Amino acid sequence: MRYHLITGISSGIGEALAARLIQQGDNVCGLSRNDNPALRELAEKYGVIYRFTPVDLSETGKLPVLVRAFFQETDKKNLSGISLINNAGTIEPVRFSGAAASREIKNHYLINLVAPAVLSNEFIRKSRKLRVHKNIINISSGAAHKPYEGWSSYCSGKAGLDMLTRTLGAEQKKAEFPVKVISVAPGVVDTPMQKMVRESNETDFPMRSRFEAMHEENRLLSPQTVAERIASLLFDDAIEGGSVIDLREYRHPRLNW
Numbered sequence: 001m002r003y004h005l006i007t008g009i010s011s012g013i014g015e016a017l018a019a020r021l022i023q024q025g026d027n028v029c030g031l032s033r034n035d036n037p038a039l040r041e042l043a044e045k046y047g048v049i050y051r052f053t054p055v056d057l058s059e060t061g062k063l064p065v066l067v068r069a070f071f072q073e074t075d076k077k078n079l080s081g082i083s084l085i086n087n088a089g090t091i092e093p094v095r096f097s098g099a100a101a102s103r104e105i106k107n108h109y110l111i112n113l114v115a116p117a118v119l120s121n122e123f124i125r126k127s128r129k130l131r132v133h134k135n136i137i138n139i140s141s142g143a144a145h146k147p148y149e150g151w152s153s154y155c156s157g158k159a160g161l162d163m164l165t166r167t168l169g170a171e172q173k174k175a176e177f178p179v180k181v182i183s184v185a186p187g188v189v190d191t192p193m194q195k196m197v198r199e200s201n202e203t204d205f206p207m208r209s210r211f212e213a214m215h216e217e218n219r220l221l222s223p224q225t226v227a228e229r230i231a232s233l234l235f236d237d238a239i240e241g242g243s244v245i246d247l248r249e250y251r252h253p254r255l256n257w
Helices: 013-025 037-046 060-072 102-127 151-172 192-198 210-217 223-233
Strands: 002-008 027-032 048-055 080-085 131-140 180-185 244-246
Touching: 002 013, 002 102, 013 027, 013 192, 013 223, 027 060, 027 131, 037 048, 060 080, 060 102, 060 151, 080 102, 102 131, 102 151, 151 180, 180 223, 192 210, 223 244
Parallel strands: 002 027, 002 080, 027 048, 080 131, 131 180, 180 244
Antiparallel strands: none
């Protein structure tokens, strides 16, 4: 029996990933601002557990309690695997530095970097004695390695998330029962966040036309395709902890992608 704690399950990659895991018989706990009734119905169909807790991830002081509750609700006797998937994120503010409000910048880092760090810290703490497959997957971006004008917060936040992944991976090599921590950049995916990018002001984000062209030319990946690939990485012994993976470049040693 496997359990997954996933942030940002109301839409996009988080929704698709939760659905994929439910369909393969896993239990899911979602953390986000809004619930997803379709996931609840899907869980009932497949006879698995789906729990949802509404939370604003920028309120990071509330997160340790939610992780502890997640572990309390797992069936320890029949547990074979457990994971944390830090998927939730924000693109805002999309504007040049000097034009953004300080509260927007603070909120961005709280959601995109501080929340994953706090959740990972508590996940590692609560799972320390569990002798099962344990994973943390951080959803990153190619923007972690390439500067985009107007995305100073987004690029640096994702770069920080990748370094968090590498550092946790190094630390867990010394653990008795390690948690495998990896970072995954999914590529350009057809999500509500991408819609926001296309609707941004070109003065604030000069690369907008590139993303508009990708959408018009049907070059965006579907959330379902990305979710299937990410799900296949869970509990995969071929991947080393601390790895930072770009799905556009990664070639799985066993699967045909």
